[in-house]
Amino acid sequence: MAIIVNGEIKEMTGKLTVEKLLANHDLKPELTVVQINHEIVPKEKYGEHVISDGDAVELIKFMAGG
Amino acid sequence: MERYRRQIILPEFDQTKLSQAKVLVIGVGGLGSVVATYLARMGVGVLGLVDSDKLELSNLHRQILYSTNEIGQEKAFLAKKNLGAANPEVKIITHALRITKENIDEVIQGYDLVADCADNFETRFLVNDACVKAKKTLIHGAIFEYEGQVMVIKPDGPCLRCLFGAAPNVPKKELGVFPPAVGVIASLMAGEVVKLILGKGKILVGELLVYDALKVVFRKLSFFKQKDCECFTN
Numbered sequence: 001m002a003i004i005v006n007g008e009i010k011e012m013t014g015k016l017t018v019e020k021l022l023a024n025h026d027l028k029p030e031l032t033v034v035q036i037n038h039e040i041v042p043k044e045k046y047g048e049h050v051i052s053d054g055d056a057v058e059l060i061k062f063m064a065g066g
Numbered sequence: 067m068e069r070y071r072r073q074i075i076l077p078e079f080d081q082t083k084l085s086q087a088k089v090l091v092i093g094v095g096g097l098g099s100v101v102a103t104y105l106a107r108m109g110v111g112v113l114g115l116v117d118s119d120k121l122e123l124s125n126l127h128r129q130i131l132y133s134t135n136e137i138g139q140e141k142a143f144l145a146k147k148n149l150g151a152a153n154p155e156v157k158i159i160t161h162a163l164r165i166t167k168e169n170i171d172e173v174i175q176g177y178d179l180v181a182d183c184a185d186n187f188e189t190r191f192l193v194n195d196a197c198v199k200a201k202k203t204l205i206h207g208a209i210f211e212y213e214g215q216v217m218v219i220k221p222d223g224p225c226l227r228c229l230f231g232a233a234p235n236v237p238k239k240e241l242g243v244f245p246p247a248v249g250v251i252a253s254l255m256a257g258e259v260v261k262l263i264l265g266k267g268k269i270l271v272g273e274l275l276v277y278d279a280l281k282v283v284f285r286k287l288s289f290f291k292q293k294d295c296e297c298f299t300n
Contacts, residue, residue: 006285007283007285028236030234030235030236031234031236033229033230033231035287035289038288038289038290040229040289040292043231058287060229060274060276060287061210061213061215062187062210062230062234063208063209063210063213063214063215064184064185064186064187064190064208064210065096065185065208065209065210065211065241065243066093066095066096066097066098066182066183066184066185066207066208066209
């Protein structure tokens with residue numbers, strides 16, 4: 001399946017949860033907001049929410065540096 | 067007005083509006099150095115500076131307001147001195163304190179706009195909540211390594227909590243920071259502040275602009291007010 005991650009098209013195989021996608025990107029769940037098709041995925045759903053073909057995913061990092 | 071000649075000749079640039087504006091910059095570190103420098107040099111009326119830290123050697127690679135011979139001195143006062151030298155026409159108020167739940171409302175009172183240049187999650191959420199409550203527009207900018215982000219939080223638009231929920235419960239650790247990314251984000255913040263004052267152009271409300279210096283990419287994403295957020299009923 002093809003999904004869009006941060007504006008880039010990615011080819012993926014198999015069942016892909018938000019949690020797995022974050023791990024693939026080396027991102028910490030507690031420091032990342034995930035938006036799928038403009039809707040924010042609640043953090044407690046990261047383990048169960050399965051990403052579908054054609055989904056537009058935004059991985060948004062918590063940043064605090066000034 | 068000779069000082070501002072090259073900006074006054076910009077189409078529809080109203081220096082009077084700028085000279086009547088009161089802006090608070092929270093944190094005069096990397097981001098705050100640049101934001102405050104532009105605002106002071108461009109001639110805002112009142113510039114408030116919040117910082118409780120003293121200048122350290124490891125600040126100097128990115129905090130362009132300061133010099134090596136100033137190490138050990140309080141940043142709020144150093145910033146006032148250095149900005150005052152750049153433009154003595156601006157009234158600069160120092161708040162050499164750390165933002166807390168107890169003092170935030172009083173500190174932001176009296177300012178039209180607040181620029182969040184803090185260096186930690188806790189302060190950023192305190193500032194967000196206080197601005198939502200006081201119905202003040204907040205210009206948010208933050209840095210993580212080679213990346214940065216900017217957004218404008220208006221009383222009628224989504225806030226920091228609508229996107230990020232709550233401050234993450236992670237121990238504070240020292241991160242690397244790429245100084246040019248700080249400059250990019252801070253310049254964008256200063257631009258939004260001035261555009262808000264002038265009432266000019268499109269403002270970054272309900273959108274987060276993310277900059278990645280390594281990929282040389284800007285990404286803009288939309289977000290919305292959340293029904294369970296404090297700002298929704300406000």
